[in-house]
Amino acid sequence: MFLAQRRLCSLESRAKFLKTIYSSKILGLPTSAKMSLKITNAKRIEGLDSNVWIEFTKLAADPSVVNLGQGLPDISPPVYVKEELSKIAAIDSLNQYTRGFGHPSLVKALSCLYEKIYQKQINPNKEILVTVGAYGSLFNTIQGLIDEGDEKPVDGKKWSSSDWTLDPQELASKFNSKTKAIILNTPHNPIGKVYTKEELQVIADLCIKYDTLCISDEVYEWLVYTGNKHVKIATFPGMWERTITIGSAGKTFSVTGWKLGWSIGPNHLIKHLQTVQQNTVYTCATPLQEALAQAFWIDIKRMDDPECYFNSLPKELEVKRDRMIHLLESLGLKPIVPDGGYFIIADVSSLDADLSDMKDSNEPYDYKFVKWMTKNKKLSAIPVSAFCNTETKLQFEKFVRFCFIKKDSTLDAAEEIIKGWNRQKS
Amino acid sequence: MAKRVQARRLDGIDHDPWVEFVKMASEFDAVNLGQGFPDFPPPDFAVEAFQHALSSDFMLNQYTRAFVIIIEPFFDCYEPMTLMAGGHPVFVTLKPGPTRDGELDSSSNWQLDPTELASKFTSHTKALILNTPNNPVGKVFSKAELELVASLCQQHDVICIADEVYQWLVYDGYQHVSIASLPGMWERTLTIGSAGKTFSATGWKVGWVLGPDSLMKHLRTVHQNSIYHCPTQGQVAVAQSFEHEQLHFGQPSSYFAQFPQAMQRTRDQMICSLQSVGLKPVVPQGSYFFMTDISDFKSKMPDLPGDVDEPYDRRFIKWMIKTKGLVAIPVSTFYSVPHRKIFDHYVRFCFVKDESTLQAMDEKLQKWKKELRP
Numbered sequence: 001m002f003l004a005q006r007r008l009c010s011l012e013s014r015a016k017f018l019k020t021i022y023s024s025k026i027l028g029l030p031t032s033a034k035m036s037l038k039i040t041n042a043k044r045i046e047g048l049d050s051n052v053w054i055e056f057t058k059l060a061a062d063p064s065v066v067n068l069g070q071g072l073p074d075i076s077p078p079v080y081v082k083e084e085l086s087k088i089a090a091i092d093s094l095n096q097y098t099r100g101f102g103h104p105s106l107v108k109a110l111s112c113l114y115e116k117i118y119q120k121q122i123n124p125n126k127e128i129l130v131t132v133g134a135y136g137s138l139f140n141t142i143q144g145l146i147d148e149g150d151e152k153p154v155d156g157k158k159w160s161s162s163d164w165t166l167d168p169q170e171l172a173s174k175f176n177s178k179t180k181a182i183i184l185n186t187p188h189n190p191i192g193k194v195y196t197k198e199e200l201q202v203i204a205d206l207c208i209k210y211d212t213l214c215i216s217d218e219v220y221e222w223l224v225y226t227g228n229k230h231v232k233i234a235t236f237p238g239m240w241e242r243t244i245t246i247g248s249a250g251k252t253f254s255v256t257g258w259k260l261g262w263s264i265g266p267n268h269l270i271k272h273l274q275t276v277q278q279n280t281v282y283t284c285a286t287p288l289q290e291a292l293a294q295a296f297w298i299d300i301k302r303m304d305d306p307e308c309y310f311n312s313l314p315k316e317l318e319v320k321r322d323r324m325i326h327l328l329e330s331l332g333l334k335p336i337v338p339d340g341g342y343f344i345i346a347d348v349s350s351l352d353a354d355l356s357d358m359k360d361s362n363e364p365y366d367y368k369f370v371k372w373m374t375k376n377k378k379l380s381a382i383p384v385s386a387f388c389n390t391e392t393k394l395q396f397e398k399f400v401r402f403c404f405i406k407k408d409s410t411l412d413a414a415e416e417i418i419k420g421w422n423r424q425k426s
Numbered sequence: 427m428a429k430r431v432q433a434r435r436l437d438g439i440d441h442d443p444w445v446e447f448v449k450m451a452s453e454f455d456a457v458n459l460g461q462g463f464p465d466f467p468p469p470d471f472a473v474e475a476f477q478h479a480l481s482s483d484f485m486l487n488q489y490t491r492a493f494v495i496i497i498e499p500f501f502d503c504y505e506p507m508t509l510m511a512g513g514h515p516v517f518v519t520l521k522p523g524p525t526r527d528g529e530l531d532s533s534s535n536w537q538l539d540p541t542e543l544a545s546k547f548t549s550h551t552k553a554l555i556l557n558t559p560n561n562p563v564g565k566v567f568s569k570a571e572l573e574l575v576a577s578l579c580q581q582h583d584v585i586c587i588a589d590e591v592y593q594w595l596v597y598d599g600y601q602h603v604s605i606a607s608l609p610g611m612w613e614r615t616l617t618i619g620s621a622g623k624t625f626s627a628t629g630w631k632v633g634w635v636l637g638p639d640s641l642m643k644h645l646r647t648v649h650q651n652s653i654y655h656c657p658t659q660g661q662v663a664v665a666q667s668f669e670h671e672q673l674h675f676g677q678p679s680s681y682f683a684q685f686p687q688a689m690q691r692t693r694d695q696m697i698c699s700l701q702s703v704g705l706k707p708v709v710p711q712g713s714y715f716f717m718t719d720i721s722d723f724k725s726k727m728p729d730l731p732g733d734v735d736e737p738y739d740r741r742f743i744k745w746m747i748k749t750k751g752l753v754a755i756p757v758s759t760f761y762s763v764p765h766r767k768i769f770d771h772y773v774r775f776c777f778v779k780d781e782s783t784l785q786a787m788d789e790k791l792q793k794w795k796k797e798l799r800p
Contacts, residue, residue, distance in 0.1 A: 094629060259658075
């Protein structure tokens with residue numbers, strides 16, 4: 001998931017900066033002023049207008065392109081999930097407003113599910129907030145808890161070995177008394193890393209030492225492959241009271257279009273997210289929340305069953321992951337095998353694509369490569385440097401991200417393209 | 427945590443009026459004429475459109491110190507949203523003119539003083555929020571009134587944020603006029619609409635904004651950095667519902683003709699019923715709501731229980747919920763804090779309700795009426 005954050009500059013020389021992840025283009029104010037100098041945008045959105053998804057989704061929209069870019073499942077959601085929504089659409093009261101902070105039956109289902117996992121009681125009304133997608137949870141959390149001038153180290157990946165890890169010393173050096181929060185994403189997008197208990201303990205120790213909040217984006221929490229286990233940092237001693245954990249219906253039930261997510265945490269943090277909610281969207285769509293609640297009840301009852309979607313989906317995806325790895329290897333690439341999530345990244349420079357007609361563009365290599373691949377090979381993906389800030393962009397500009405939560409016919413089409421590509425190379 | 431946790435932008439905006447009254451409504455099992463949602467279903471074609479959207483293509487399950495002039499009484503979210511953005515709200519008040527004896531007050535009687543309005547514009551004014559048809563007054567701004575607002579916006583180079591969610595709910599032959607359609611206004615107006623109010627499906631949470639690209643692009647930036655998408659099926663269902671309506675537009679079979687006609691009847695019925703207990707309705711030209719004047723109650727029972735500084739209308743509502751089993755919303759909620767004590771003698775009723783709700787209301791009112799007799 002792409003996190004777009006603000007870069008805030010204070011006029012004071014001693015002010016610290018909020019670290020951000022940039023997209024490659026930063027557009028300034030419109031050069032053509034209309035009749036007015038006053039009708040301009042608020043400063044808070046300065047530099048945030050370009051967005052990698054909008055750019056690349058447009059490119060991939062051509063129906064002849066095999067889209068392995070945006071993390072959009074083209075597999076069917078589970079039948080019972082769709083059926084619940086159909087039934088619910090006919091119920092009158094469920095077409096009207098529901099409780100702003102989360103539909104009662106949904107927050108109850110979420111509480112029941114997560115109490116088992118957190119091994120603690122979770123108050124459905126005070127410790128859970130339902131938002132418009134996990135995006136909405138991220139927005140509410142950051143708007144509710146982060147002020148101008150606050151610092152927030154975002155996991156800056158370091159190319160230290162074949163295992164992608166954080167250097168504990170480098171991480172510790174990013175924390176200081178002004179550090180307000182850290183954003184953690186596990187399983188990780190785009191690398192597919194699943195943080196181990198030990199790695200999370202390092203982060204937890206720093207959060208406790210510096211009295212820092214942890215914003216834990218765990219949307220892919222069920223999508224963990226053999227030999228790996230998803231661990232929740234909020235379950236560590238001293239962490240529940242300082243962590244907001246974010247989940248997603250879209251990723252849990254392969255229904256990204258439902259745009260429902262949730263934040264779980266202690267009331268003294270959740271209440272601030274609720275304040276943002278009541279002053280923005282106010283409430284989320286009722287029929288979708290009720291359907292989601294019903295879907296959860298079905299799977300909560302069978303969590304040890306292989307038929308439970310939380311168990312069956314990762315099994316299904318692991319097969320697709322392995323197939324995609326094989327395909328990319330057949331092109332001579334060395335994809336990074338993900339331990340979790342929807343995506344695989346690979347260094348594509350060995351393909352030596354002819355990007356000469358884009359030589360005047362100052363976009364990073366991976367942006368140009370994806371555009372070239374979309375146009376010439378009818379295969380789309382996402383440039384990984386979109387997920388990096390200016391300091392690390394160069395390290396990642398040879399990497400491209402492929403999404404594998406795709407139906408077999410999509411993967412077949414991708415295979416055909418790759419076979420053809422191989423033939424061209426030889 | 428030892429550090430201050432919440433962002434400063436949340437200061438003063440954490441309180442929410444709805445939470446309190448919605449809770450009370452269920453606690454006291456009261457007839458809810460408070461919050462504005464229809465308690466009847468959306469039209470069949472809209473429900474079918476939503477169901478069709480669900481079943482047709484499974485892929486539809488995938489991937490949706492600036493000053494702001496706010497006209498009081500206002501839908502309560504305008505002020506905290508402005509504050510959260512770091513803006514400064516500036517209030518200008520709709521005031522009722524005198525009514526003739528024996529005649530009911532009308533929302534058309536509530537007007538802006540042109541001199542007062544003009545005095546609120548300064549070189550720091552960035553935007554004005556206009557809500558027509560208005561919640562809670564029910565006023566439908568006339569073309570002349572809109573022209574006044576428009577000329578001030580142009581003179582002072584101000585953006586107009588036009589909340590027109592009730593645009594289809596206009597009664598008694600009044601006409602809704604969009605300020606964006608006036609000369610010089612398209613380029614400086616953002617017009618907001620709602621599927622919830624248009625198709626009686628408030629739970630779908632689909633709304634829209636129309637405006638020139640020069641303004642819209644900034645809204646898109648916020649959108650892509652907040653929720654990013656809206657739910658897919660809801661949007662498809664709204665699109666199909668509009669397509670259905672386009673075929674009937676302007677005809678008696680149009681939902682946009684039938685729905686306001688039906689609501690006008692409900693409005694009249696409710697107005698009549700409430701008068702029987704001494705409430706004095708302000709007949710609305712549009713929207714889901716009307717206010718009722720409770721001054722008589724204020725003079726007869728001034729000391730209803732409540733907190734020290736609690737405006738009278740809030741105390742009245744709590745009393746009405748507990749003792750009469752009816753929910754309405756205190757209109758002081760829709761005023762800026764300094765004005766709440768002045769405008770504390772109105773309560774707002776929602777009349778977009780089913781026949782069964784109106785009957786339940788009538789039963790409660792019969793009981794109330796009996797209690798009034800000495």
